[in-house]
Amino acid sequence: MNKKVRKAIIPAAGLGTRFLPLTKAMPKEMLPVGDKPTIQYIVEEAIDSGIEDIIIVTGKGKRAIEDHFDNNRDLEENLLKQEKLELLEKVRACSKIEIHYIRQKEPKGLGHAVWSARKFIGDEPFAVLLGDDIVQSEKPCLKQLIEQYNKSGSSVIGVQQIPENETDRYGIVEPGIVNGRFVEVINFIEKPKLGTAPSNLAIIGRYVLTPEIFGLLERLEAGAGGEIQLTDAIQKLNKIQKVFAYQFEGKRHDVGDMLGFIRTTMEFALENPEFGEEVEIMMKEMLVEKAKKFVY
Numbered sequence: 001m002n003k004k005v006r007k008a009i010i011p012a013a014g015l016g017t018r019f020l021p022l023t024k025a026m027p028k029e030m031l032p033v034g035d036k037p038t039i040q041y042i043v044e045e046a047i048d049s050g051i052e053d054i055i056i057v058t059g060k061g062k063r064a065i066e067d068h069f070d071n072n073r074d075l076e077e078n079l080l081k082q083e084k085l086e087l088l089e090k091v092r093a094c095s096k097i098e099i100h101y102i103r104q105k106e107p108k109g110l111g112h113a114v115w116s117a118r119k120f121i122g123d124e125p126f127a128v129l130l131g132d133d134i135v136q137s138e139k140p141c142l143k144q145l146i147e148q149y150n151k152s153g154s155s156v157i158g159v160q161q162i163p164e165n166e167t168d169r170y171g172i173v174e175p176g177i178v179n180g181r182f183v184e185v186i187n188f189i190e191k192p193k194l195g196t197a198p199s200n201l202a203i204i205g206r207y208v209l210t211p212e213i214f215g216l217l218e219r220l221e222a223g224a225g226g227e228i229q230l231t232d233a234i235q236k237l238n239k240i241q242k243v244f245a246y247q248f249e250g251k252r253h254d255v256g257d258m259l260g261f262i263r264t265t266m267e268f269a270l271e272n273p274e275f276g277e278e279v280e281i282m283m284k285e286m287l288v289e290k291a292k293k294f295v296y
């Protein structure tokens with residue numbers, strides 16, 4: 001029997017430079033999509049996938065994340081007095097989950113952030129979820145990967161096809177034998193130069209890894225962008241244990257840059273059961289207004 005995947009690491013130490021000045025004093029993980037900050041979608045996906053313990057790797061200026069998942073007695077009492085019970089439930093839901101925190105002391109990259117949480121993980125398989133993508137799917141994305149891990153006992157990396165002209169923004173997989181959604185991997189390459197990528201299968205920020213990755217991360221030299229890259233350690237792991245990729249089912253929303261974030265915000269607003277229809281009317285009106293300006 002394979003050990004159960006119980007723990008997850010959510011790296012959230014990045015500086016959020018793509019969103020400046022918006023993220024000067026606010027962590028990018030707290031940017032709102034609908035009525036929740038982006039990191040809440042990630043935490044909920046982990047819990048819906050059966051994860052029992054979460055550690056968030058934070059850094060300077062990330063206190064708002066801890067406050068968000070903490071109790072807020074004054075607010076709760078206030079809502080109770082005003083009999084705003086539905087809101088009270090939503091607020092309480094944020095602090096029901098126990099989350100642990102560790103600070104990444106130096107901004108040395110994703111691989112280093114994951115390595116920082118090694119003592120919390122110990123000697124068991126674990127998940128990593130990155131906050132730059134929200135995945136909407138029937139079965140939570142991470143759960144799909146965990147099911148594959150349970151079958152194979154091997155590390156499993158979530159991938160999806162991306163446009164050819166974006167392969168330099170991702171970790172890319174060189175596929176071997178493909179069996180439905182399950183992909184044997186020959187090579188994992190972090191951010192290959194355009195025109196050199198062996199495929200358009202990109203790592204989308206959901207990983208199930210075996211603990212042997214920590215020893216490899218410890219000895220790893222800086223890779224793409226001068227950072228300790230998780231992808232490079234995964235490639236090394238692939239040499240000593242099989243690592244598979246899995247083309248998960250689901251719609252990925254890229255909230256890692258400004259345009260993707262704006263698009264996601266609009267999509268979630270349109271889908272909202274309470275006010276989605278009104279948002280659609282508003283958007284149509286805006287387009288008509290814009291077209292009119294163009295005519296005059």
Ligand code: G1P
Nearest residue numbers: 110132170171202203204205231
């Ligand atoms: C990270 C990973 C990369 C992955 C990407 C997904 O890159 O290093 O392999 O494809 O996340 O979002 P980053 O976007 O942090 O540069």
